Amino acid sequence: xxxxxxxxxxxVTVAMVCLAGLLVGGVALTRLPIELYPNFSYGDIxxxxxxRGGMPPEEVESRVTKPIEETISDVDRLKDVISISEEGRAxxxxxxxxxxxxxxxxxxxxxxxxxxxDKLPSEIEKPVIAxxxxxxxxxxxxxxxxxxxxxxxxxxxxxxxIKDRILRVEGVANVDVGGGRERKILVEVDLEKLQxxxxxxxxxxxxxxxSNLNLLGGDxxxxxxxxxxxxxxxxxxxxxxxELGIAVTPGRSIIRxxxxxxxxxxxxxxxxxxxxxxxxxxxxxxxxxxxxNTVRVADRVLGTIERIQEDPRLPRELTFITTFNQxxxxxxxxxxxxxxLLSGAVLVILVLGAFLATHWFPRAVFPPLAVVVTILSVISxxxxxxxxxxxxxxxxxxxxxxxATTALFRGLRPTLIVAVSIPVATVITFALLFSMRxxxxxxxxxxxMTLGGLALGVGLLVDNGIVVLDNVIKHRARGxxxxxxAAEGTSEMILAILASTLTSAVVYLPVIFIxxxxxxxxxxxxxxxxxxxxxxxxxxxxxxxxxxxxMRFPVRAASxxxxxxxxxxxxxxxxxxxxxxxxxxxxxxxxxxxLWAFSRIPQEFLGxxxxxxxxxxxxxxxxxxxxxSDKAVEEIEKILADVPEVKTVSARIEPWSxxxxxxxxxxxxxxxxxxxxxxxxRPLSDEVERNYPESFIYFEEPQExxxxxxxxxxxxxxxxxLNSLSIEMLKRMKTIPGLxxxxxxxxxxxxxxxxRVDKVRAAAYGLTVEEIA
Numbered sequence: 001x002x003x004x005x006x007x008x009x010x011x012v013t014v015a016m017v018c019l020a021g022l023l024v025g026g027v028a029l030t031r032l033p034i035e036l037y038p039n040f041s042y043g044d045i046x047x048x049x050x051x052r053g054g055m056p057p058e059e060v061e062s063r064v065t066k067p068i069e070e071t072i073s074d075v076d077r078l079k080d081v082i083s084i085s086e087e088g089r090a091x092x093x094x095x096x097x098x099x100x101x102x103x104x105x106x107x108x109x110x111x112x113x114x115x116x117x118d119k120l121p122s123e124i125e126k127p128v129i130a131x132x133x134x135x136x137x138x139x140x141x142x143x144x145x146x147x148x149x150x151x152x153x154x155x156x157x158x159x160x161x162i163k164d165r166i167l168r169v170e171g172v173a174n175v176d177v178g179g180g181r182e183r184k185i186l187v188e189v190d191l192e193k194l195q196x197x198x199x200x201x202x203x204x205x206x207x208x209x210x211s212n213l214n215l216l217g218g219d220x221x222x223x224x225x226x227x228x229x230x231x232x233x234x235x236x237x238x239x240x241x242x243e244l245g246i247a248v249t250p251g252r253s254i255i256r257x258x259x260x261x262x263x264x265x266x267x268x269x270x271x272x273x274x275x276x277x278x279x280x281x282x283x284x285x286x287x288x289x290x291x292x293n294t295v296r297v298a299d300r301v302l303g304t305i306e307r308i309q310e311d312p313r314l315p316r317e318l319t320f321i322t323t324f325n326q327x328x329x330x331x332x333x334x335x336x337x338x339x340x341l342l343s344g345a346v347l348v349i350l351v352l353g354a355f356l357a358t359h360w361f362p363r364a365v366f367p368p369l370a371v372v373v374t375i376l377s378v379i380s381x382x383x384x385x386x387x388x389x390x391x392x393x394x395x396x397x398x399x400x401x402x403x404a405t406t407a408l409f410r411g412l413r414p415t416l417i418v419a420v421s422i423p424v425a426t427v428i429t430f431a432l433l434f435s436m437r438x439x440x441x442x443x444x445x446x447x448x449m450t451l452g453g454l455a456l457g458v459g460l461l462v463d464n465g466i467v468v469l470d471n472v473i474k475h476r477a478r479g480x481x482x483x484x485x486a487a488e489g490t491s492e493m494i495l496a497i498l499a500s501t502l503t504s505a506v507v508y509l510p511v512i513f514i515x516x517x518x519x520x521x522x523x524x525x526x527x528x529x530x531x532x533x534x535x536x537x538x539x540x541x542x543x544x545x546x547x548x549x550x551m552r553f554p555v556r557a558a559s560x561x562x563x564x565x566x567x568x569x570x571x572x573x574x575x576x577x578x579x580x581x582x583x584x585x586x587x588x589x590x591x592x593x594x595l596w597a598f599s600r601i602p603q604e605f606l607g608x609x610x611x612x613x614x615x616x617x618x619x620x621x622x623x624x625x626x627x628x629s630d631k632a633v634e635e636i637e638k639i640l641a642d643v644p645e646v647k648t649v650s651a652r653i654e655p656w657s658x659x660x661x662x663x664x665x666x667x668x669x670x671x672x673x674x675x676x677x678x679x680x681x682r683p684l685s686d687e688v689e690r691n692y693p694e695s696f697i698y699f700e701e702p703q704e705x706x707x708x709x710x711x712x713x714x715x716x717x718x719x720x721x722l723n724s725l726s727i728e729m730l731k732r733m734k735t736i737p738g739l740x741x742x743x744x745x746x747x748x749x750x751x752x753x754x755x756r757v758d759k760v761r762a763a764a765y766g767l768t769v770e771e772i773a
Contacts, residue, residue, distance in 0.1 A: 004490035007542040008483050008549045014542050018424060025427035028434035033293040035447045036330040038524050043096040044290040045109050047072075048128040051088045055123065056752065061085035063121050068092050071116045075108050098516045102131055102290070131289040132173035137615070137702060139288045140298050141324035141650055141661060142305065143274065143281040146317040151274075152267050154282040155180025157318070162308055166284065169300045171292035178652045179274025179282040181267035185241065193260040199247055202771060204261070207246050211235075238263055273630055273653040276323055278637055283323075283652065293445070298327035323650040324661050329611060329702065335388050336381065337451040342395035343377045344458045345422050349402050352462065353415045362412060373398070387668055414473075417547045418465040424543060425461045425535035426454060432531040444527070453525035457532045460504065464497040464540035472548050486549035494541055501537045505530045611674050612667070614701045616640075616660040616685070619743065621694040623751045626655045632692055633658050639684045645670040645677050674701060682740075698741035710739075722746070 007014045049064060065083045072094060073081060080095040096105050110129055117127070144154050144162070158177055166175050187208065189201060217229040235241050242258035249255060257263065274283035288297040305320050350370040353362045376394065380386040406416035436444045444450075472489035476482065508526035511519060576583050618632050633653050640649050640662060648663040664674060672680070678699045689697045712729070716722045723746065730742055757769050 002487070002491045002494070003541050004494065004545045005487040007490075007546045008487045011546045011550060014546045018539075018543055021428045021431060022424065025429070025431035029427070029430045029446075032430065032434055032437075033445045034295040034330060034334055035293060035445045036333050037447055038445065038449055038520050043098075043100050043102040043105060044132060045094045045096070045102070045106055046128075046130050046132055047090075047092040047094070047109070047113065048130070049090045049120075050125045051090070051121065052123045052125065055088055055121075057085045057087055060088070060090050064090040064124065065092060067116055067119060068113070072109065072112055075105070075112055077105065098520050106131055130173045131292075132287050137326070138176075138285040138324065139294055139326045140286040140301050140322065141283060142286070143276045143283045143321040143323055143650065145276075145279075145281050145319050145321065146315055148317065149315070151180035151280050151282055152183070153180075156183045157314065158282050158284065159183070161311075161314060163284070165308060166286060166301060166304055169297070169304050171288050171297035172286060172301065173289045173292075174287045176285040176287075177282065178272045178285060178654075179280065181270050184266065184268045185235075185238070185263065186266045187241070187257070187261050187263050189261040197247060197249075197255055197260065199255070199260070200771070204246055204257070207244065208241075208257075211244055238265060270626060271654070273626070273651070275637070275649075275651045275653075276321060277649055278641070281321075283650065285652065295327040295330055298325055323648050324613060324663065326702065329613065332388070332612075333448050334446060334451065335392065337448050337455060339388050339392040339395060340377070340381065341426075341451060341455040341458060342392060342399060343373060344455050346373055346395055346398050346402065348422060348459055348462060349399070349406075349415065349419045352418055352466075353402070353406070353412060362415075385668065413551050414469055417544055417551065418462050418469055420543060420547065421461050421465045421536050421539045422458060424539050425532050426458070428535040428538075429454065429528060429532045432535070433528065436527070444524075447524065449521065450524040450528045453528035454532060456525075457529040460529075461532060461536040464501065464536050465544045467497050467500075468493050468540050468544050469548065472545070482552075483549040486545040489548075490541055490545040497537060497540060501533050505533050611701050612664045614662050614664075614674055614678060614699055616662065616681075617696070617698050617700065617743075618658040618660065619696040619698075620656050620658075620692055622656055624656050626653065628692070629653050629655055629658050632688060632695070632697075633660060635688045635691075636660055636685065636697070639681060639688070643677060643681065645672060696743040698743050700741070719746070 047068060049068075051060060051064065055063075061083075065085045068090070069081055069083055069092060072078075072092065075094065077097045077100045078094060079097050080093075082093040082095065084091040084093075094105075094109060096102070106129070113127070113129065144158055146154060149157075155177065158180075159182065163175050163177060166172060187204070189204060191201075194201060194204075211233055212235050213231075213233050215231045215233070217231045219229060220227045241263045242256065244257045245254045246257055246260070247255040274281050276283070286301055288294060302322070302325075308314065309318065309320065347370055350366045350373065354366040354370070373395075376386065376391065380388065380391040403416065403419070406412040406419065433444045433450065468490050471493050472485050475485035475489045480488065508530055511523050511526045514522075616636055618629065618636060620629055620632065630653050633651050637649055637651060637660065640646050640660070645664045646662055647665045650661040650663075652659045652661070664670065664677065667673075670677075678701075682699070685697045685699075689695050714722050714726055714729075716725075723744075726744055726746065730744065733739055733742055755772075757772055759769070762768070762772060
């Protein structure tokens with residue numbers, strides 16, 4: 001028994017299987033991760049090491065960075081190693097091939113790093129090994145404010161009660177805190193009093209370090225138990241610190257810390273500022289793991305923030321303001337593609353109704369309605385004058401109306417039977433995508449590529465059903481009973497539609513042979529189209545014949561409709577055969593024109609979409625004070641305050657390098673695109689740049705840096721020579737049309753004074769280099 005005959009004889013079974021597929025697909029749709037694009041980025045692992053004592057960059061490079069590079073370079077599937085050596089800090093970024101299992105890679109990196117851990121300088125702090133790249137754009141920026149609270153008070157609350165809770169969220173790799181000053185216990189030593197007691201300052205620092213500890217002292221064995229002994233020495237109050245004994249006078253009196261120093265609960269010098277629309281705040285900059293899902297991480301963090309706000313231990317006045325959220329623009333893009341998919345489905349049904357209807361009314365109404373839908377789509381997606389949610393609502397209402405109309409009127413039932421392939425095949429495609437998550441986790445997500453593939457293939461979903469319908473109508477016109485006609489007509493077409501479907505699917509086979517990063521990016525389109533075609537094939541040989549055997553429609557009228565279009569096509573075909581040389585010449589001309597136009601189309605690895613955010617980078621020379629960076633950022637903020645399209649300005653001010661995150665109003669509320677807004681600001685920012693020698697002020701849109709940057713690497717041993725060459729290259733490249741936002745990634749070291757110690761004379765006084773420093 002063929003599949004078609006089984007479907008005709010067992011309609012309840014087929015209907016139940018179809019409903020089960022729809023149910024599974026509906027659940028899968030809610031479970032599939034949402035991304036803007038497939039995660040084709042390289043998996044990044046960062047090794048971050050802070051070094052006490054302010055070690056200069058040259059020593060950081062030679063004593064810390066290079067040994068790590070040499071040890072880590074043997075890790076499997078490692079593509080690039082990027083190192084940054086700064087004063088008191090080393091960062092080594094390991095970039096792996098696309099598709100690498102980052103759990104295994106992370107474990108291998110930790111195991112390899114442990115081999116060199118003990119060979120690094122004793123001044124290093126505990127290394128941080130995290131799956132992210134520190135220069136990545138934060139997935140979420142949220143500002144913390146509260147009436148009556150200073151930035152320092154907010155910073156203390158964030159550091160002690162909020163930061164660690166967000167760090168524990170699955171997928172979060174790092175949380176930076178900006179604004180406010182960190183709380184510290186300051187011990188301000190009076191050098192004259194120290195000299196009076198003939199005490200060195202390192203004695204004070206050493207005693208403070210060894211006294212502020214809780215240590216295990218062993219255990220005492222009793223008859224029935226073993227009791228641990230712990231020496232409890234951590235300071236509990238300022239008075240404990242003040243009463244710490246640091247020496248004994250010849251008269252046997254104790255010299256206490258309060259005798260030579262002032263101890264106070266205060267703050268460190270400011271290392272960063274944070275502002276939202278020029279108002280001081282404390283901001284949290286949350287970065288995700290390089291391979292984590294952006295939307296899920298953002299949703300988890302926002303959920304954690306909601307629970308934090310409900311915590312009774314925190315002030316009720318505490319408010320979180322989300323100034324940047326990558327998940328919002330991803331959802332907007334997905335909603336736009338989903339609305340496009342709905343518009344395509346509506347147009348397909350309208351065209352089907354115009355060709356398959358057996359009544360004059362659909363033939364007269366459906367074509368103008370298709371033109372109206374096309375115009376509405378253009379207005380919505382090109383100009384933004386119709387919001388995407390409104391457009392989606394219109395298309396859903398039209399779709400429901402069309403399906404209801406085709407179900408009620410017998411003359412439109414052939415259209416309904418074929419059109420049912422669209423929703424059924426689409427939902428089953430989601431189920432198939434979900435089933436492939438364990439095999440292809442990087443491409444089986446809801447993103448603009450997979451949904452775009454579904455939108456492109458929505459017209460193909462009805463092809464098999466149309467072929468089956470046409471052949472069944474032939475059998476019905478010859479007088480066959482409905483069930484026999486449905487079974488025989490479908491069985492005759494199975495081989496033809498199977499060959500047609502496989503031919504369309506095999507076109508995407510070469511995708512598996514291209515480079516890994518491009519394969520990850522575009523295989524989502526191929527997989528989605530192939531799955532949807534296979535689902536439509538299954539629907540065409542099961543659901544369509546089952547419905548054709550049960551639903552009644554005027555067969556004679558349907559045959560006349562087929563004859564109506566056959567006669568018109570016959571006339572066109574006859575004319576083409578009579579003018580065959582003219583037709584061949586026209587085809588060749590059109591083909592040549594197409595090739596010429598293709599050669600003139602600009603080519604990009606990945607196109608960009610209209611965004612509502614951009615970032616202004618303010619880079620000053622090394623050694624610039626925080627106050628100078630703050631002044632430069634203030635000038636940028638004043639420029640942005642006069643731009644009518646700007647909604648929110650979130651500034652992160654740090655010495656030498658600052659960022660201003662700008663959020664624009666929705667596209668429907670502004671007349672200029674994001675690029676036009678940036679270009680209007682650029683001349684004013686260039687004036688600010690000229691006020692600060694050796695500075696760079698440049699702009700960047702989300703998802704743009706990896707797609708539109710041209711990186712030129714200059715190799716050599718002498719950094720001063722490399723810097724001179726790079727600056728000269730930069731000046732010349734500024735004259736190239738189309739190049740904007742040129743900058744140097746390398747940064748000159750901070751200004752410094754070198755104190756060279758005469759070790760012979762120092763030894764005569766019993767001093768070491770460390771004591772002199």
